[in-house]
Amino acid sequence: MSKANDLIIRIGGEGGEGIISSGDMIAQAAARSGLEVLTFKTFPAEIRGGYAMYQIRFSHEVILSEGSGFDVLCCFNQEALNNNKSQIAKGSVLIYDFPGGDIAEEQNIEGVHCYPVPMSKIAKEELNTYRSKNMVAMGAISELFSIATKSLRELIQDKFGKKGKEVVEVNFKALDAGSKYAREHLKKTDPFQMDEGKPQKDVMIISGNEAIGLGALLAGVQYFSAYPITPATEVAIFLSKHLPKVNGNLVQAEDEIASLANVIGASYGGVKSMTATSGPGLSLMQELIGMSSMMEVPVVIADVQRGGPSTGLPTKHEQSDLFLAALGSHGDASKVVLSPEGVEDCIYLTVEAFNIAEKYQVPVMVLSDGSLGFRTNSIKKPDPSKIKVVNREKYEPGTNGDKPYERYELTESGISTMSVPGQKGGNYISTGLEHAPSSAPRYSPENRVSMMDKRWGKLDNLEDFVQATEVDDMEGAQLGVIAWGSTIGTAREAVKLARAEGVKVAAIYPKLVWPLPLKALNAFAKKYPKILVPEINKQGQLASILRMKTDMKPISYNIYGGLPFTPKMIVEKIKEVC
Amino acid sequence: MSKANDLIIRIGGEGGEGIISSGDMIAQAAARSGLEVLTFKTFPAEIRGGYAMYQIRFSHEVILSEGSGFDVLCCFNQEALNNNKSQIAKGSVLIYDFPGGDIAEEQNIEGVHCYPVPMSKIAKEELNTYRSKNMVAMGAISELFSIATKSLRELIQDKFGKKGKEVVEVNFKALDAGSKYAREHLKKTDPFQMDEGKPQKDVMIISGNEAIGLGALLAGVQYFSAYPITPATEVAIFLSKHLPKVNGNLVQAEDEIASLANVIGASYGGVKSMTATSGPGLSLMQELIGMSSMMEVPVVIADVQRGGPSTGLPTKHEQSDLFLAALGSHGDASKVVLSPEGVEDCIYLTVEAFNIAEKYQVPVMVLSDGSLGFRTNSIKKPDPSKIKVVNREKYEPGTNGDKPYERYELTESGISTMSVPGQKGGNYISTGLEHAPSSAPRYSPENRVSMMDKRWGKLDNLEDFVQATEVDDMEGAQLGVIAWGSTIGTAREAVKLARAEGVKVAAIYPKLVWPLPLKALNAFAKKYPKILVPEINKQGQLASILRMKTDMKPISYNIYGGLPFTPKMIVEKIKEVC
C-alpha cells in the first residue's frame, strides 16, 4: 500500500443510497485481510435526502484518528462532489458517477486522477435495479485498489443470504459489472493500492457504541433501560441482543427520566445497572442524577454527545456536554465523568465506569460522541477473564453487633457499606432528602455538613484509583497539549506529526474529566508553561474547568462546525502557539 | 429603641403553633408605626412538627440583613430553647413558656434577662383554646417592648374578621391576657424598647417571592405557568391572585417541563411570559432552557434556590444552583442569570430580567433563594409609571421589501426582529434544530458557526445594558469582597462593621452573574489584589466561575449548613484574610 502505509477512501452521496453498507463491507474486507481499519461517517438529520459520507482509513499500523482529508474520493452525486471539492488534494483520486448519473459534467481537476464510472447507468440499464449502484461503485473501487474481491463476495453472501439467492446474485452481478467497467474503461494513473495485511486471530471490528455495550457486559451489567436517541441508540441495540443471553434484562422506557429511574431502582436492588443517552436525554436526567448522588446509588450513564444545544445538530459531532455532566444538577451533587478516546477505550472505560460507580457509590457518566459512537475500528479482542471487576462493598449481616445498621455511616473513606433488599438487618430508606447516618431525615447544620463532606470527600483520591491519564512527555518542550474524548486520537496524531517536523511538544490525555486528575495535570503544567486545549465546543468547556481547578491559563482552540478536528489543524495550531 | 436603633426579636417553637402569624403581625405593626422591618424564617421540611423560627429585625435605618444573632428570644418549647441556647448573648432577653408548658425547668442564665410566661397554661386554662398560645406570647412581648397594641388589635381584626366576631374576640382576649401577665408578673430588667418611627406613606411590606411577582406585573407579564415547589410557590400564589386583574392568564401545569413549555409557546405568541421554580424544577427544565436559547424565544425563569442536591434541604437556605443555571443544558446554550440581593431587588431585577429577555431574545433566570423568598421587608413602594420597560424588536410587515422575512437574520448586533403569529409575511418556524437565517434546517459548518456566534455574540455587551453591578471602593484597601444574591446584604453589613473597626476593605456586588460583568470585575480585581468570595454552597460556585472567566484567584468562604451567613461571620473572615 502506498503513501506511508496509510490510505483513506471517502464515499459520499445521498442518505439511503447504500453508502453505509458498501463502506462497511470495504472496512470488513480490509480488516479480514489483516489491516488496521478505522471508519468515519456523517449523515444528515433527515431520514431521507441530504449528504451522507463514509470514510475508511486502512493502515498496517495502529490508526489514531480519521486523518486529514482523503486519498480517494468516490462521489455518488453532485452534492457529494460540491461538499468535498475544495478538499481534493493534488495527487488524490476522484471516482464519480458519470455519465448518466446526477453529476452533469465530466471532471478534470489538475493533478487529480479522475475516474468517471457510470454507476447509476450500469445499475439501471444493465442490472435493472437502481439500488445496486453502491455495489457497482464498490466493484470499481475494489478493482482499482485491489481490495480482496473474495472477501467482498463472502460479505455480500453473509449480508444478503437471508434475503434469498436472487438478492445475492444481483449484488454479485453489480460488483462484477463495476470491476469489469474499471478494468475495461479506466486507465489507472494513481499509485494507491491496498496490500494484504497479516490476518490476525485476536482482532475484532466493532463500533464505539457497541464497544460501550460490550464494556458493560464485561463489567457485569445485569440491567439496562434506555430511550432511543441518535447517536446513542446502538448501545441499546447491542445490549438488547446480548444482555438477555447473560440473563440480564433490557427495557426501552417511556423516556429518559424513566430510564434513569429504572436504573436507580435496579441498582438499589443490588444489580449493576446502566442507561445510555445523548444531550437532550442527559438534560432530562439532571434531577435524578442528583438523586443518585444523594442516595449514593451506583449508576452508569453513557452520554454519546452530539451537536447542541436543543435538537441542534443531532447527527453531527461535538464535545459539549462536559459542563452539564460535571456541573449539572441543582445543588452541589458529586459525580464522576470519564471520556474515552477511541473504540477500545469505550470498552475499558465503561468497565472502569462500573468499577468507580460500585466502589464509590456514585453516578458515573461516560462521555462519548457521535463520531466515536459510529466509528468502527479493528481492535484487539478483550479477554473476559482478564478484566478487573470491582463490586460494591456490601453490608454483612451480623457484623454490626448490637448496633442498628447505618446505611450512611460516616467512615474515614466516606464510603459506607450498602445492604440490598433481602438481607436481614440491612433495612434502611434510600433517600434524596438530607439524612442522618441511619438514613432518617435530618436537617441540622452539623449533620448536613458532615454528609456533604462525606459525599464529596469519598472522591478525593479517585485519581489514584482510576489511572486513566496518560502523559506523553517531551524534553525541552514549552508547549503541552491537553485533549479529551475522541479529540485525543487526533491530538496524538498531531503531536506525532509535529514532532516529525521537529516541533517540541508534550501532551497529556485525561480520561477522567471530573473530578479532574489534579496531581497529574498540575505536574504536567509545571513542566510545560504553555498549554493548548483543542476541543469541539463553543465555550472551551475543558479549558474552563482547568482554569477553575488549576492555575493554568490554557490557550483554547475551539471549533464547533459539527466536524472533528483533523490532525493537520492541530499541527498548525501547535506551530502557531509554540 | 435601644441598641443602636436596631432590635432583633426571634420566636421559636414547633411548626404549626402560630409562630408565623404572630411574627407577621409584629412585623406589620412595626412597619405601620414607621420602622424599617426585615424578617427571617426557617421551618422544617415536615408539614407538622420540627423546629420553626421567625425573626424580626426593626430599625430606624435601612436594614441590610438578618443580622448576627438576636436581642430577644421567645421560646414556645424546649426544642426552640435547645436550638438557640448557645446563641443567647449576654444582655439579651429570653421569654419562655413556663410553667405549665413544654419547658420543664425555670431558666436562669447569667447576664440574660429571663422572663417566664405560662403561655400554654394561660391559653388552655384561661382561654380554653390551646391555639391562642401565640397571641398570649404576643401580648407579653408587646407589653415588654412597647409594641403598638393598637396596631396589633387592628391586625387581628383584619386577619380574623372573616372568621367571625368570636374568633376575633378570643384573640383579643389572649393578647390582653398576655399583656396583663407581663404587666403584673414580670419585672422588666432589660433596656429594649420599640420606639415609634415616623409613619411613612410610600412604604409597603412584602416578601421576596411576592416582590418577584410584582416585578413581573410591572414588566408587563401576561402569562405565567408554574408547578408548586417550596420555596417558590408564593410567586405563583401572588400572581394567581393578581395576574387575572391585568387580564393575564396563570395556570398550574402538570409539571415543570410543561410549565416552561407553556411559557415558550406563549412567548412565541408575542406575550411576556414567565415561570418560577426551585432546584428540582430547574433540573427538569434543562432541555427546554436550551430550546428557548436556540429558538431565541424570550422567557423568564425565577429559581428560588433551596438546599440541594435532590430533595436535599427543601426548606433551608443555599445558593447552589448557579452552576446549573449558567452552565446547564446540553450543548453550548447562551443564557442570562441575574441574582437579587434583597426584597426590593426582587422587584427591579425581575423587571430587568424581562427587559433582557425581550431585548436579547434569550432565556433569563432570576436566582433568588429560600431566605429571601420568605423574607418580608419594608420597602419603598415602586411607582409603576417610572418603570423602564423594554419590548422585543418586532417584525414590521412590509419593511423587508421583496425579500422574504428572515427570523434569524444575521445582523450586526446578533439580534433579529421577531414576528408574531397574525402578522402578514412574518411566517417562520421557530426551531430547536440548527437553522438557516430563514429558520429552515441547515447543518453546514459555515452556517452552524455563524448561528452559534450570533446566539452568543448578541450578549457581548450585556454588561453595559444591565448596570446591575455595584462597586463599593475603599482607598488603601488590599482586600475586596465579591458577594452575590442575598449574601450581598450580609456582606454590606459586614463591610460596614469591619470599616467601623478600622479595617480597610472594598466590595463589589454583581447582580448579573452570567455572563459575568467582566469589565467591572476586572477593574475591581486590579485595584484589590486579594479577593474574598463568601457564598453558601459546597463548591464555591461563583468563585469557580470567576476563576474560569478572569485571572482572579479568589479566597472562597463556603458554608453549606442550611443557614445564611451572619455579618459577624464575614467580618471575622475579612479580618482573618485581610
Place this chain on the structure above:
Amino acid sequence: MTTATEPMKAKDYKSTVPPTWCMGCGDYGVLNAVLKSFADNSISIDDTVLVSGIGCSSRFPYFVKTYGMHTAHGRVLPVAAGLKMARPDIRVIAFGGDGDGFSIGGGHVPHVVRKNTDLTYILMDNSIYGLTKGQVSPTSEVGMVTTTTPYGAPDNPVNPLAYCLTYGATYVAQGYSSKSKQVQELVTGAIEHKGFAFVNIISPCPTFNKLNTFDSYKETLEEVPADHDTSDLNAALKIALRAKEGKTPIGLLYKENRPTLVDRLTDIRKKAGGDENYDLNKIINTYIP
C-alpha cells in the same frame, strides 16, 4: 381567527422546503389531506400555527407556509397549549408521532385533554420510531421485532383513542393516510371543533415497520358504523377497544361540546375584573402595612 383573503389551493399552502420523508411514507398522505382541508376552509396562513415535537412526522410544519414551531421530543402539547392560552385568536394545530405523543409526551396528554384545551392534535401513528430508525413504539404490537426488541416487544400497546376518550377529549377520530378524503374531512371537523380535537391517523412507515404495512391494514381497517352515535361515550370507547381484536376503526368516534380552557380562563379574568389598563397601584397599595 380570520380566513385567507384570497382563495388558496392546497398546493398554495406548500412551503419551499421539500418534504424529507422516505418514498412511500404515509405522512405524505396526511400532508396532502391536511393541505386540502386548509384550502377547503380558506385557512389564513398568518394566524395559523403548526406546532410539532420531534420525529419524522414532526417535520410537518416546515412543509407548510403557515407559522410553526418545531419543539422538543414529547413537548408539542404543552407548547401548543401555552401559545393558545396566550393567543386565543390564533388557530393552533399540533402534530407529532406515536412516540412523541404517547411515550415521552404521554404525561401531558391527560392534562391538555381534561382542560379541553382549544387545539387540534394530529398524530401520525406508524407504530414505530421512524426518525431514530426503527425502535419499538408505544403503539407497537406485543411480539413485534424491532432494533431494540430483537426477541419481540414485551409490552401491550397503548390505545391513543381510548386514552383520549377516557381523558375527556371532546372530538376523537381516527383516519388512515391513504383514505385522503376521509382524513381531510376528519381534520376539517377537528379544526372547526371548539375544544380539544384528537385525530389519530394511521400512517405506515414502509422503511422500518414491516409488520403494519399498507397491505396489512387492508385486512384490519373498518369504518365506524354509519349508525354510531358520536355523542355516546361508551359506544365510542367500545369502538376504540376494537384495537384489542386487531381491528383499526376509522371515522369519527366522539364529539361533545363543553367549556374549553380558553372559556374557563376568560371566566377567571372576568371574575377578577380583568382589565388591560388595570392600575397596578391598586395591587401595590394592598401591601401597605
Place this chain on the structure above:
Amino acid sequence: MTTATEPMKAKDYKSTVPPTWCMGCGDYGVLNAVLKSFADNSISIDDTVLVSGIGCSSRFPYFVKTYGMHTAHGRVLPVAAGLKMARPDIRVIAFGGDGDGFSIGGGHVPHVVRKNTDLTYILMDNSIYGLTKGQVSPTSEVGMVTTTTPYGAPDNPVNPLAYCLTYGATYVAQGYSSKSKQVQELVTGAIEHKGFAFVNIISPCPTFNKLNTFDSYKETLEEVPADHDTSDLNAALKIALRAKEGKTPIGLLYKENRPTLVDRLTDIRKKAGGDENYDLNKIINTYIP
C-alpha cells in the same frame, strides 16, 4: 418472596421514626390498615421494599421497618419498576399522593400499567397538594379554591380509577382511609395479586382541603355493588365514572390475570438462551471481521 419467620403484629412493623402528618390526616388510617395487612400476611420486612415519591403521603416508607426508597416527585413508579425487574424475588409496594402520581408522575402510569409490572401501587388521594401547603391537585374539583386557584380551579379532574382501567391494570380498587378493615382487605388482595395492582385510597387532608372532608365524604361514598362482576371491565369503568356524578365508589372494581412484565422478560431471557455463566467470548467472536 418469603414470609416473616416469627409472627409479627401490626405495631411490630412500625419503625422508630414517628409519623410527621398533621393530627387528623387521613394518611394515619392508611398506615394502620397497611400495617395490619402486613401482619395478616406475615410479610417479611427483609424482602419488602416500600418505594415512594415526594409529598406528605410519600413519607410513608420512613414509618415502616421494611426496606424503602424515598425518591423524587413523580418518579415512584419507574423506580419501583426498575427494582422489580432487577429483583423479581422482592416484594415492591409503591406509595404516593395524587399530585405525585397523576400530575408530575402521570406520564409513567400508562406504561407501568400496560406492561402489567408486578407492583402494588397505593395512592393516598386527598385532592390537594399537602406538603406544599394547599395547591390545586389533578383530582381537585372544578371550581375548588386553593392557594393557586383563588378564583376556582378551571380544570376537570383526572379519574385515577378510570385511567388505570383504560391502561389495562389487572387489579383496581378504591378505599377510604377511615374504613380501615376494607382498606386492609383491598391492600391484602393487591399484595397477593400477580401483576399491577392499583389501590386508590381517599385520604382526606383536613389541614388544606376544606372542601373534601371526612364529613363531605359521608355523603358521597358508595360501596361497589355486591353483585358487581370484577372481571367485567365495562362495568368497572362505569363504577369508576361515578365520580362524574359526585360519587366515591369504594371496593374492588376489577381483577384479571394476564402475563406480567416479569413473565415477559423471563420469556425473552429464555428465548435468548439466558445463562448467568454465558461465555462472553461467544459474543465477542461474532465481531471478528
